[in-house]
Amino acid sequence: MKDFSKYSAIIIGAGDATGSALTKKFASKGYKVCPARRPRNIEKVLDEEGIDHKTILEMIQTKECKDKLIANTSWAVEKGAFGIPTFLIDDQIFFGKDHMDQLEDYINSTK
Numbered sequence: 001m002k003d004f005s006k007y008s009a010i011i012i013g014a015g016d017a018t019g020s021a022l023t024k025k026f027a028s029k030g031y032k033v034c035p036a037r038r039p040r041n042i043e044k045v046l047d048e049e050g051i052d053h054k055t056i057l058e059m060i061q062t063k064e065c066k067d068k069l070i071a072n073t074s075w076a077v078e079k080g081a082f083g084i085p086t087f088l089i090d091d092q093i094f095f096g097k098d099h100m101d102q103l104e105d106y107i108n109s110t111k
Helices: 014-029 039-048 054-057 062-077 097-109
Strands: 009-012 032-034 087-088 092-095
Touching: 014 054, 014 097, 062 087, 087 097, 092 097
Parallel strands: 009 032
Antiparallel strands: 087 092
C-alpha cells in the first residue's frame, strides 16, 4: 500500500460525488486536497509540495506513461475493478464511496 504520510496534499481526479467523498475523507485526515479538473490546480499543489509541475505534466503526456496507464487499467479490470473508486489492497477489493470506512478499517487493521 502506498504510504501517503509523507505528503501534505492529495490530487483527486474523480467525478463529482466520488471526488467529493474522497476529498472529505482525505481532508478529515489533515491533507490539502486538490481537484484535478483544472491543470492550474495540479500545478499549484505540485509547486506547493516542492515538485516540478512541468516535469510531471510533460511526463503524463508521454507514450510510456499512457501505456502504463492502459496496463494498470487492464490489470485492475482483471482483478475485479469495475468503476471508481475501486481500491485493491492485498487481496481485498473495495468499491464505491460507501465503502470508504471499510477501506479505512482494513488499512488500520494491517498496521
